[in-house]
Amino acid sequence: MDASAFLHYLTLPLLWEGLKTAMIIAVLAFAAALPFSLGMAMMRMSHYRIVRLLPIPFIWVMRGTPILLQLLFWYNVLPLVGLGLSAFWTAVLGLMLNEIAFMSEIIRGGLQSIKKTQRDAASALGLSSWQIMHRVIMPQAMRSIAPAMANEGMVIVKHTSLASVITVQELTLSSEQVVSTNFQYVEVFLAAGVLYLGATTLIALAQNYLERHLDLERRGHAIAIAAQAGRERGENPLTGETAPAGAESGGKTIDTEAPALQKFLNPGRALANKDGRRADGPRRPYVVINKVAKSFHGKRVLRDVSFNIFPGEVVFLIGPSGSGKTTLLRTINRLETVDDGEITVGGQFVGYRASAGRPVPLRDAARSRARVGVGMVFQHFNLFDHLTVLENVIEAPVRVHGTKRDQARAEARELLAWAGLAEYENHYPHQLSGGQQQRIAIIRAVATRPKLLLFDEPTSALDPELVNEVLDLMRKLAESGMTMVVVSHEIVFARDWADKVVFMEDGEIVQHGAPEEVFNSPDNPRTKNFVHLIEQRSEGRPSKTQEV
Incomplete structure (x- = not known):
């Protein structure tokens, strides 16, 4: 050549x-x-x-x-x-x-x-x-x-x-x-x-x-290095400013008391006390579930389910796997459609309208869901992996509710501080423990100012030592008067904080009532057997009086 x-x-x-x-x-x-x-x-x-x-x-x-x-x-x-x-x-x-x-x-x-x-x-x-x-x-x-x-x-x-x-x-x-x-x-x-x-x-x-x-691993590593450098300089994780000499650095300097939560609650919550009785009128249900039926591939998973949830109530759904608890929860905010019956939240349908006595799904269910104000926390956290903690929290306030980005960031930082997670705002989900991810998921839901929060087995994917971190946040929400529907087998927590317990089996409500009624003196053999099995699994779990 x-x-x-x-x-x-x-x-x-x-x-x-x-x-x-x-x-x-x-x-x-x-x-x-x-x-x-x-x-x-x-x-x-x-x-x-x-x-x-x-x-x-x-x-x-x-x-x-x-x-x-x-x-x-x-x-x-x-x-x-x-x-x-x-x-x-x-x-x-x-x-x-x-x-x-x-x-x-x-x-x-x-x-x-x-x-x-x-x-x-x-x-x-x-x-x-x-x-x-x-x-x-x-x-x-x-x-x-x-x-x-x-x-x-x-x-x-x-x-x-x-x-x-x-x-x-x-x-x-x-x-x-x-x-x-x-x-x-x-x-x-x-x-x-x-x-x-x-x-x-x-x-x-x-x-x-x-x-x-x-590459999220690479970006996360760079963020971790920067965060460590900030801690060594004594910077406040909330503001980025250097703390005065001798001051304690990190998230522990932030006030995490419950009053920080009040601004994110619906103003009407103050009108309801714990038993759902409004100061300005008679007792009115907030969520009405009326004869709801649902089938998957010809198999009936919900059968004429009916009950009411009142403002400020914490309702626990319990029952064996496959009993329809999660499906019922997902029909409340229309992540699943119903085949028959109807559900209203605050007097409004979520994602569908009634026509000739039957539910007709709307194409824009997301807008309906945001308008009514239903938040949800999932079993496996479901944080957006490509977004930082702060970006996860502000996504819905900015994109759905039209909050100015600077305001959304400030409010998100308040919530992170309330949960004791201020120093993690720039971390990615994969850098956090399961308990931290679930607490971020709760914060993300609260940031939208929901009127109703749904929890789908929020602690079942966590190691036992991380469960109390999540339950503590849920306890604070319950104390604040948030209306909550929880699918969970956390019997100790339900005894202390639930207003109503609903036991389901084969898509039907077998028994419902106050916690002491369902747990202490169930009137149905299936309920009694299930509660006994769950209590055996829950032995050794700290009660309300043992919580820090």
Whole structure:
């Protein structure tokens, strides 16, 4: 090989002009394919079968036939139907259509990798479908989508070489023209290969930068180092200011008493005392559950469930696994629809309307959920992994309730201080213990100023030593007068703080009443047996009088 000839061709303007054309085709095709790929991925994930099936023939054909054949097809067929595109734009169109098929499947795979619980948590906060996709699902899915999409970027750059068959003056065709005049195959094609390699290397570098940006472990490590440095300087975690000499640093300097919670409670809460009797009128239920029925795949999981919840009440739902407790809880805020019956919260339907005596779901359930003011805390925390603690807490106040960002940040810091977690505001969920994550989840729900809080087994995923941290926060909420519905087997906590206990089995309410009635003298053998089993498991758990 002639080295001087290789260097000559490596700097030849004709080859660089061909590379420029190839890159323009690749960028245009890739950018044009992106929105269609996302749309097709969403169609493939639709709840409607006909919508899911529509893209399949297109994807099947595009992925199953050679790109070279596709380019020739478009180049010869488009003029026959009156679309006289140039060779350049035919190449862009052909590569775009081919990439839509591949990229849509990459995007679909990334979106499906995000757990449904993330969508549930976002829905429970009142985020719309678009906000859930834009703010929660897509940012997390990008961690798995980015490497594959970068690979597709490299593929499309290389596929531009096939555009030479329809006379596009890209890099490969330019190389062939040079070779046809001097026959220096090795030097010319090696120079062209180096130019292609340089272009794809730029994509690889962009991929590396994006992956580093999306690496939560790396970002979390940097935050931990900065937080440790701040503690060593004696900075207040709430304000970032250096504490006076001799002052105690960290979250322990923050006032965590219950009065900090009052501003986040609904003003009407002051009108209700513990037994739900309002000062300005007769006893009125706040949540009305009337003959609710629900089936999954033909199996009835709720059977004509009816009971009322009054303002300020703490209601515990207990029962064996599969008894319908969680399903009932999720129907209250319309994370699950009901097949029959109705549920009202504060006199309003959540996510549906009554029509001819039957519930009709609304399309915008999120707005209804936010308007009524129902918060929810999940068994497995369901914090948004890509957001810091502070960002998790302010997401709904800012995006759903229109709170100014600065105000939302200030209020979130107050809540974190109230819970003794002020120093963790810039941490990511994976850097926290289970108890800390669950307390953040409670704070996130409280930050929306809910009128009703739902708890779905909030302590069952925690180690025993972390349970009391969460129960202590729930106790403070109960003391404040928050209306709460709790699915849990924390019998000791229920004895002390529940106003009503509902025992369910096989989708039905077997017994309900005051804690002392259900736990001490159950009138149903199934209730008695279940309570006995739970009490055996709960032996050794500290009671209210033993709490710190």
